[in-house]
Amino acid sequence: MKALNFKSQISKLASIRNACLLMLAALSVSQFARTNGFDRGAAAQETPAKQTGLDAKPSPQTDAPKSIPEPPRGGEESPVSREPALNDPTNPGADLRQIMQQMKSNKVPGATVRPTLPIITLRGRVLPTETDGVALLNVDKQLVRIRTGQELRLNVGGSALTIQAEEVSTRAVRLLVAPLNVRLEL
Numbered sequence: 001m002k003a004l005n006f007k008s009q010i011s012k013l014a015s016i017r018n019a020c021l022l023m024l025a026a027l028s029v030s031q032f033a034r035t036n037g038f039d040r041g042a043a044a045q046e047t048p049a050k051q052t053g054l055d056a057k058p059s060p061q062t063d064a065p066k067s068i069p070e071p072p073r074g075g076e077e078s079p080v081s082r083e084p085a086l087n088d089p090t091n092p093g094a095d096l097r098q099i100m101q102q103m104k105s106n107k108v109p110g111a112t113v114r115p116t117l118p119i120i121t122l123r124g125r126v127l128p129t130e131t132d133g134v135a136l137l138n139v140d141k142q143l144v145r146i147r148t149g150q151e152l153r154l155n156v157g158g159s160a161l162t163i164q165a166e167e168v169s170t171r172a173v174r175l176l177v178a179p180l181n182v183r184l185e186l
Contacts, residue, residue: 115159115179122173122186133168135186137175146175 087093092100118140127133132148140156146165154161162178173186 115161116157117177117180117182118156120175120184125168125173127170135165135168135173139163
């Protein structure tokens with residue numbers, strides 16, 4: 001019997017919590033509407049604070065429709081135009097748009113293209129007994145061959161890379177990609 005009573009208390013608390021959350025949400029929405037000017041029509045429907053109760057009659061001042069200001073004519077300035085215009089923060093300004101256009105065309109003064117590591121795969125290796133081994137590499141869809149101690153200079157993705165073979169053996173092919181200082185073992 002105690003377990004049943006406990007469960008009913010928990011369900012009552014949960015329903016009270018849900019009701020409180022709904023009231024809090026309604027209050028926050030109404031506060032948002034008031035601060036942002038969305039409740040202009042609701043102000044005409046409210047009764048003054050001194051008239052409370054069900055039998056209170058609304059005054060003729062609150063029942064009268066509010067006049068809508070007419071737009072300015074001729075050289076008059078509207079009150080809205082005197083306020084500073086808010087810029088949309090998601091739209092870039094003129095200066096930023098110009099820099100973005102220059103970046104697209106790679107003509108930004110003082111900017112350099114930073115090299116990126118291309119895809120390097122080992123396609124094969126030849127290991128004769130008399131001479132050093134030769135590795136066949138696929139560097140960004142280009143087939144190249146390299147020996148131990150040899151350097152290759154390639155233009156990959158708009159940047160110059162230097163690939164140096166440190167070791168070509170049966171165990172591994174060790175490479176050094178120079179401008180990035182990256183060591184690879186294939």
